[in-house]
Amino acid sequence: MRSARLRGARVALGGRxxxxxxxxxxxxxxxxxxxxxxxxxxxxxxxxxxxVPLSAGDRTxxxxxxxxxxxxxxxxxxxxxxxxxxxxRYRGDPAPRVELALAAWGVPxxxxxxxxxxxxxxxxxxxxxxxAERWDVALLDEPFAELDEDASHxxxxxxxxxxxxxxxxxxxxxxxxxxxxxxxxRLAEGRLA
Amino acid sequence: xxxxxxxxxRELRAERAQPDGLFAALGLTLVLVFLESLLFGPSVAxxxxxxxxxxxxxxxxxAMLATTRSFxxxxxxxxxDAILALPGGRDALYAGKVLALTGLLGIxxxxxxxxxxxxxxLDVTLPLHLALVxxxxxxxxxxxxxxxxALSLRLRARALVxxxxxxxxxxxxxxxxxxxxxxxxxxxxxxxxxxxxxLVATALVSGVTGLTIGPVAIE
Numbered sequence: 001m002r003s004a005r006l007r008g009a010r011v012a013l014g015g016r017x018x019x020x021x022x023x024x025x026x027x028x029x030x031x032x033x034x035x036x037x038x039x040x041x042x043x044x045x046x047x048x049x050x051x052v053p054l055s056a057g058d059r060t061x062x063x064x065x066x067x068x069x070x071x072x073x074x075x076x077x078x079x080x081x082x083x084x085x086x087x088x089r090y091r092g093d094p095a096p097r098v099e100l101a102l103a104a105w106g107v108p109x110x111x112x113x114x115x116x117x118x119x120x121x122x123x124x125x126x127x128x129x130x131x132a133e134r135w136d137v138a139l140l141d142e143p144f145a146e147l148d149e150d151a152s153h154x155x156x157x158x159x160x161x162x163x164x165x166x167x168x169x170x171x172x173x174x175x176x177x178x179x180x181x182x183x184x185x186r187l188a189e190g191r192l193a
Numbered sequence: 194x195x196x197x198x199x200x201x202x203r204e205l206r207a208e209r210a211q212p213d214g215l216f217a218a219l220g221l222t223l224v225l226v227f228l229e230s231l232l233f234g235p236s237v238a239x240x241x242x243x244x245x246x247x248x249x250x251x252x253x254x255x256a257m258l259a260t261t262r263s264f265x266x267x268x269x270x271x272x273x274d275a276i277l278a279l280p281g282g283r284d285a286l287y288a289g290k291v292l293a294l295t296g297l298l299g300i301x302x303x304x305x306x307x308x309x310x311x312x313x314x315l316d317v318t319l320p321l322h323l324a325l326v327x328x329x330x331x332x333x334x335x336x337x338x339x340x341x342x343a344l345s346l347r348l349r350a351r352a353l354v355x356x357x358x359x360x361x362x363x364x365x366x367x368x369x370x371x372x373x374x375x376x377x378x379x380x381x382x383x384x385x386x387x388x389x390x391x392l393v394a395t396a397l398v399s400g401v402t403g404l405t406i407g408p409v410a411i412e
Contacts, residue, residue, distance in 0.1 A: 082203075
């Protein structure tokens with residue numbers, strides 16, 4: 001089954017415990033991870049992605065993982081097309097998907113390097129990876145940040161569609177965004193409520 | 194290997210669009226070679242061992258500069274996280290960076306050695322041997338430089354820490370490259386080939402060490 005999970009996970013960074021005793025399954029469908037600023041949402045996503053070491057517990061991920069952080073994660077100096085093409089080629093995906101994804105998300109692919117795009121356009125370019133690559137499990141950190149109303153709505157619809165289609169998606173947000181068909185888990189002071 | 198090549202290609206594309214790492218490395222090398230000729234005077238500066246040693250010291254610093262700039266670019270907007278989260282991402286990132294740096298250092302080394310020869314009016318007796326030693330030195334240096342830049346990725350005092358860590362472990366490579374270059378300039382074919390053999394050995398050791406530790410070291 002396409003999923004990612006943490007069992008008894010503990011993360012300590014710089015001598016401070018950020019996450020404690022986390023049991024979480026990111027199962028097929030759409031899951032919202034809510035919590036106030038500083039609750040540890042980003043660290044939890046990074047732990048699921050294997051980007052921070054666990055000081056206790058286990059992490060497993062079945063299926064191809066896509067991680068979209070709270071920053072765009074696009075390499076400066078390259079265009080949006082070049083960035084997405086790299087990821088698609090890395091995974092062995094066909095290039096035409098990149099063009100379609102960029103068009104679908106309204107990203108000016110052109111010859112502009114990503115640092116010359118607006119913050120919202122960079123965010124759209126990052127989100128276009130949802131459609132440019134083949135993945136089974138996606139972890140998104142505050143994906144609605146910097147998006148205008150139309151793009152936020154388009155993202156909510158796209159996530160609901162992908163979740164309903166059997167992909168496992170975890171969206172971390174401190175906001176009040178509601179997503180169709182989603183279940184919610186809450187994080188407070190490093191522990192799941 | 195395919196993934197490492199893709200990372201190297203991505204790196205070189207970014208460097209082509211924003212060649213600040215290459216220009217900084219080239220500038221540093223050229224300034225040091227130029228200063229050498231002014232500070233030591235023609236008679237000392239034209240000594241093969243002096244000219245070769247200073248050229249390779251300049252190239253070592255140039256490699257550190259270019260690699261640090263390359264990882265700085267990865268840290269902007271957390272681009273590095275996207276690669277680390279990909280399957281085999283750590284290995285591909287390390288190997289790709291080494292490949293790209295080898296290419297960049299090749300350009301810098303070619304320019305640096307050429308400038309040394311022209312500026313100091315050196316009479317190179319064995320140009321093919323000189324090219325061989327330069328090429329092998331260019332391959333031997335990047336694995337360890339990339340490894341130590343990766344190890345110090347999140348350190349605030351990285352600009353200080355990297356040379357302090359890297360230069361001691363680069364001594365065998367720098368010594369072999371310097372001696373091999375001096376031998377090629379002065380017409381000692383046996384010496385140039387012997388030092389080339391040592392460069393091959395150090396390249397293999399540093400390559401295996403880097404590929405073993407480097408991917409784990411990247412945070």
